[in-house]
Amino acid sequence: MRSGHCSPVTYGGRTLAILSLLMAFASISTDLYLPALPAMKASLHTNAGSLEFTISGFLxxxxxxxxxxxxxxxQYGRRWPVAVGLLLFISGSAGCALSSSVGTMIGWRLVQALGASASVVLARAMVRDLYEGHRAVQVLxxxxxxxxxxxxxxxxVGSAILNVASWRAIFWTLTGVGLATLLALLALPETLPRERRGTGGLASALRTYRELLKNRRLLGYAGACGFLYAGTFAYVAASPFAYITYYQVSPHHYGILFAANIIGIMATSQANARLVSRFGSDRLLRWxxxxxxxxxxxxxxxAKFGWGGLLGLALPLFIFISSTGFIVANSLAGAMQGFPERAGAVSALVGCIQYGSGMFGSGMVGLFSDGTPWPLGWVTAASSVCVLLCVWLLIPAASRRNTVSAPTDREET
Structure with a gap:
């Protein structure tokens, strides 16, 4: 832990709980209302295609x-921008609950997304403010x-809400979550001291992003994360059709397969936290x-030749999705390690690349959809190979042998 502005007593389980809640906003903002899409379709007098824009618009x-x-x-610290973001999230969630058309819903989803993005990107930066090296990887x-x-x-949870109320109650629930998080934020001290804050406006931010994009090592970490998300969102978009439509898996068993992959992420994340001090984050990233x-x-x-049937699809997907636990945390920690004064900008850049790549991956499987698992297969295969190339070609060999450490030079292309 950093000395001078934090202590083991102040930053313990309560801090981790608040940071976890902040980082979960991306997931809860979409996953909670997925079961309500059919009801929303009827209530808003629209079609499934239009409702899908409430997801892509959020991303x-x-x-x-x-x-x-x-x-x-x-430039201004972490707490008040997160607070402003939470106010936007609360407004967007309430707006969604009151929407009477799909167009209005999409607009409020954009507001909701802008607010949620502050929580996630600055929560990651707070981790960099508070922790270094192996400890940062363990916390992530x-x-x-x-x-x-x-x-x-x-x-x-969304289905349970629908059993007792309408789909609008789900967005009122998200409004309540935003309010509760805003109150919890009062218990989280500012993590970025004034002496470590940057200066400058929009022009300075653009220069910062331009400089960061010149750093070879940073591009390696961000690229690994981005291509992994491309494959992951391809899986999210295409797996219902590959499993349920093509292999005739029931929705219930599809839910079990989906949950198994989530459990795989949880297992590898915990393994990564335990192993990082022994093997180093970059070595685990390479694995x-x-x-x-x-x-x-x-x-x-x-997927191309139909080998293994359902198991030939489910088992490689489980391994690919589970690798998230070794790739994402190590990539984020490695990317932010060399830029402590720009942790927010680095976190933002990596996050934008992640979700931009995710949109690209899901778009590609949709564009090349042919009723078979092949589009899912080739998009995931291409993405996974690119993850490996980013790690091997862009992250210096010395870094791969060692633990997380700051780069000794600019390592620019």
């Missing part, structure tokens, strides 16, 4: 919003484990990238 606002909040957090891995519960429990590539290639091959 767009969430990715771009991070680019705004990151530099703001570096712990947060990822907690975050994995959100997509696991979200649809079930995760290698496992993802092998699984992705196997998935692509099985």
């Amino acid at each position: 767009l606002g969430f990715g771009l919003g991070q680019l705004i909040w990151g530099p703001i957090g570096d 891995s712990t947060l990822m484990t907690v975050m994995a519960i959100a997509p696991l429990a979200g649809p079930s 995760g990238a290698f496992a993802a590539a092998i699984a992705g290639i196997a998935l692509g091959t099985n």
Whole structure:
């Protein structure tokens, strides 16, 4: 832990709980209302295609919003930008609950996304403010484990709400979550001291992003995260059709398969937290990238030739999705390690690349959909190979052998 502005007493389980809640906003904002889509379709007198824009619109606002909040957090501290973001999230959630058309819903979802993005991007920056090296990786891995519960429990909670109320109650619930988090924020001290804050406005932020994009090592970490998300969102978009439509899996058993992958993420995240002090974060990142590539290639091959049937699809997907626990936390920690004064901007840039790549991956499987698992297979295979290439070609060999450490030079291309 950093000395001078934090202590083991002040920053313990309460801090981790608040940071976990902040980082879960991306998941709960979508997973909670997925079971309500059919009811929303009837209530808003629209079609399924239009309702899908409430998801893609959220992802767009969430990715771009991070680019705004990151530099703001570096210049003005973390707490008040998160508070402003929570107010936007609360307003957006209430607006969704009151919407009478799908167009209005999409607009409020954008507001909701802009607010949620502040919580996620600045929570990651707070981790960098408070922790260094192996401890930062361990904390990020712990947060990822907690975050994995959100997509696991979200649809079930949403269904439970629908059993007793309308779909609008789900968005009122999200409004309440935003208010509760805003109150919890009062218990979280500012993590970025004034002497470590940056200066400058929009022009300075743009210069910061331009400089960061010149750093080879940073591009390696961000690229690994981004390509992993491309494959992951391809899986989220295509797996219902591959499992339920093509292999005739029941929705109930599809839920079990989906939950198994979430549990895989939780298991590897905890393994990563335990192993990082022994093997180093970059070595674990390399292992995760290698496992993802092998699984992705196997998935692509099985999807192309139909080898292994359902198991030939489910098993490689489980390994690929589970590799998240070794790739994301180590990539985030490695990316932010060399830029302590720009942790917000780095977190924003990596987050934008993640969700931008996720939109691209889901869009590609939709564009090339042919009624078979093949689009899912080749998009995941290509993404997984690119993860491995980013780790091996862009992150210096010395860094891969060692633990997380700050770069000794600019390492620019």
